[in-house]
Amino acid sequence: MIFVDIVIIILLFIIFAFSHTWLASLKIKRAMVEKLGIKIAFYRLFYNISSIVFFLSFYAIAPKPDVIVYDLRFPFDIITFALQVLSLVGLIWATRPINLKEFVGTAQIERYMRSEYKVDELDEKQTLKIEGAFKFVRHPIYFFSILFLGFRPTMSLFYLVMFVCIVVYFYIGSIYEERKLVELFGDEYREYQKRVPRLFTWKLRNTKRE
Numbered sequence: 001m002i003f004v005d006i007v008i009i010i011l012l013f014i015i016f017a018f019s020h021t022w023l024a025s026l027k028i029k030r031a032m033v034e035k036l037g038i039k040i041a042f043y044r045l046f047y048n049i050s051s052i053v054f055f056l057s058f059y060a061i062a063p064k065p066d067v068i069v070y071d072l073r074f075p076f077d078i079i080t081f082a083l084q085v086l087s088l089v090g091l092i093w094a095t096r097p098i099n100l101k102e103f104v105g106t107a108q109i110e111r112y113m114r115s116e117y118k119v120d121e122l123d124e125k126q127t128l129k130i131e132g133a134f135k136f137v138r139h140p141i142y143f144f145s146i147l148f149l150g151f152r153p154t155m156s157l158f159y160l161v162m163f164v165c166i167v168v169y170f171y172i173g174s175i176y177e178e179r180k181l182v183e184l185f186g187d188e189y190r191e192y193q194k195r196v197p198r199l200f201t202w203k204l205r206n207t208k209r210e
Contacts, residue, residue, distance in 0.1 A: 005063040006161055013165040016058045020051055021173060026180055029122040041112035043123040045105030067157035077153035087147035094133040094140035128185050130192060138178070138198050142170040146199075174198055 022028060024047065033040050072080055101107035102124055111117040133140035149163050178198075181189045 002065050002067065002157070005065045006157075009062050009158065009161045010165060012058050012062050013162070013169070016054050017165075017169045017173075019054060021176060023047055023050070025176075026122070026183065033119055033122065038112065038117055038119055040119060040123055041108040041117045042105070044102075044108050047123065048105055062158070064156075064158045069155040069157055069160050071155075072153045080151050080153045084148055084151035087144050087151060090133070091141065091144035091148055094144050097129040097132050097134060126181075126184060128181075128188060128192070130196075134196075136196065137200065138192065138196050139170070139174045142174060143199055146170060171199060 029040070029043065032043055036043070099107065101110075105123070108117060108121075108123065108125075133144075137143050146167055149166060152159065178189070178193070182193075
């Protein structure tokens with residue numbers, strides 16, 4: 001049954017999302033520091049690799065109902081594809097302020113090999129850079145990823161369920177992520193929250209922050 005397939009997809013995604021968020025929490029990282037000490041420098045790379053393995057495992061075992069929700073015809077398919085390409089350009093723009101080696105986890109290992117790694121960095125040396133796309137939205141990578149994943153000329157039921165799960169996860173994940181950032185950067189990040197919206201590039205007046 002299609003309904004059962006949808007429920008299984010959602011449950012599997014929840015398991016993946018929970019493990020991904022749990023392993024990224026400050027509580028877990030600090031607990032790992034107590035056990036690993038300076039070798040926490042390897043944790044970021046382990047986290048990224050394990051996340052990929054978990055996601056591919058989830059994708060492999062998840063049911064994929066043979067249902068097409070929509071299949072756009074010309075010229076709407078071309079327009080949608082063009083919007084997807086533009087959102088990919090935006091995604092690349094959003095990653096420019098990010099140190100990709102630090103994000104992946106190789107920069108930490110390089111510092112460890114040079115005996116320059118500091119335990120209080122946990123698994124990543126974080127700096128607050130408010131430039132580029134981050135001037136307009138606090139989570140531009142999530143924002144452009146949502147656009148890129150959403151603009152699809154052809155939408156299957158499996159992909160649609162996945163897309164909805166990912167959007168919900170990005171929103172909830174941004175809340176937990178910002179709690180860590182407030183803990184790390186304090187009032188500086190709180191002021192940033194007041195000035196810039198979380199996931200969308202507009203902000204209604206006389207409304208509370210997202």
